[in-house]
Amino acid sequence: MKLTINSQTKTSLREYLVREGYSFPCGGKGLCGRCKIIAPSLTETPLDLRFLSENERADGVRLACDKYFEGELTIDCTLAKASTITKIDEPLVFSILNDQNTIIGIADGDTLVETLVLPAPDVNTRDLRAVVGKNAIELYEKYNVAKANVLLISGTPERVFAITELREFSTYGESYDASEFMLPAEEVFVLPTPNETIGSNLILNLLDREEGSLIIDGSTYSLIKDNSVFVARVTSESTELGLIAHEATIAYFNSEFGVKEVLSVNKNIPLATPILSQAEEVALRALAFPRVRTAINKLARKIVVLDLANDATWQDLFSEISHKD
Numbered sequence: 110m111k112l113t114i115n116s117q118t119k120t121s122l123r124e125y126l127v128r129e130g131y132s133f134p135c136g137g138k139g140l141c142g143r144c145k146i147i148a149p150s151l152t153e154t155p156l157d158l159r160f161l162s163e164n165e166r167a168d169g170v171r172l173a174c175d176k177y178f179e180g181e182l183t184i185d186c187t188l189a190k191a192s193t194i195t196k197i198d199e200p201l202v203f204s205i206l207n208d209q210n211t212i213i214g215i216a217d218g219d220t221l222v223e224t225l226v227l228p229a230p231d232v233n234t235r236d237l238r239a240v241v242g243k244n245a246i247e248l249y250e251k252y253n254v255a256k257a258n259v260l261l262i263s264g265t266p267e268r269v270f271a272i273t274e275l276r277e278f279s280t281y282g283e284s285y286d287a288s289e290f291m292l293p294a295e296e297v298f299v300l301p302t303p304n305e306t307i308g309s310n311l312i313l314n315l316l317d318r319e320e321g322s323l324i325i326d327g328s329t330y331s332l333i334k335d336n337s338v339f340v341a342r343v344t345s346e347s348t349e350l351g352l353i354a355h356e357a358t359i360a361y362f363n364s365e366f367g368v369k370e371v372l373s374v375n376k377n378i379p380l381a382t383p384i385l386s387q388a389e390e391v392a393l394r395a396l397a398f399p400r401v402r403t404a405i406n407k408l409a410r411k412i413v414v415l416d417l418a419n420d421a422t423w424q425d426l427f428s429e430i431s432h433k434d
């Protein structure tokens with residue numbers, strides 16, 4: 110919808126649009142990349158570079174939540190008005206528990222309605238259940254539903270075990286009566302946690318990726334090759350040693366498996382192309398389609414954890430790179 114807006118003083122576009130009743134998918138926190146508007150006169154920001162393709166930016170697409178304007182501005186706005194909210198017929202909720210944030214999304218069948226990106230609480234049962242439960246209830250109230258049919262949980266092993274109090278690793282997802290976890294839904298579906306280092310968030314980010322693509326997510330490096338998923342955890346902080354370890358790990362995957370491209374989830378790091386996390390999108394598909402849950406279980410059974418710190422090839426690569434300069 111085309112809108113012409115006006116302000117005598119420098120004004121936050123997000124605040125202006127919220128006052129006009131528009132709702133921002135991640136609350137305007139700059140985390141989802143979905144508050145797209147067409148406004149070629151607005152200067153591109155790092156947020157646009159992070160989430161939008163070159164073609165989109167050339168077509169005048171911008172993200173609304175970090176922009177300011179002064180005077181008259183015409184935009185084409187695709188954001189929904191909060192007041193147009195209607196009842197959800199098939200309420201499904203997913204919750205993605207990361208160390209950085211907690212994401213809660215509500216869907217109507219396979220259509221995403223809203224996502225909340227919240228700070229990550231401490232890793233304990235009470236705080237995690239409180240954050241997920243309270244915010245799910247707020248979404249139910251907002252969308253006039255009693256509760257979700259299914260609440261899907263994905264996360265790091267520590268967070269999934271804390272919220273569910275489950276203790277067994279598993280290579281398949283399982284349904285539970287939601288009252289067992291004191292969460293507001295009919296049923297809770299917990300995605301697989303194959304071992305203590307590999308959680309379901311990693312699997313969501315790997316599903317359907319091309320063979321030979323090395324995906325870096327935080328300190329986890331993973332690649333699908335010949336019906337296996339090879340995963341290594343390497344601390345690659347931005348210290349000199351961390352960067353050498355990072356480079357050695359890429360070289361290792363390349364020499365052992367052949368790397369077609371190096372991709373990094375939600376982060377700019379050397380030698381890698383940043384990509385967006387697909388965890389939310391795949392979680393939504395897993396909620397709506399049993400075949401996606403089956404594909405996730407299959408992938409969970411293919412994980413091979415590599416111990417690079419004790420691998421002679423990796424150590425050689427590390428020392429070769431550290432002596433390069």
Ligand code: FES
Nearest residue numbers: 139141142144174
């Ligand atoms: S609302 Fe999520 S990036 Fe703008």
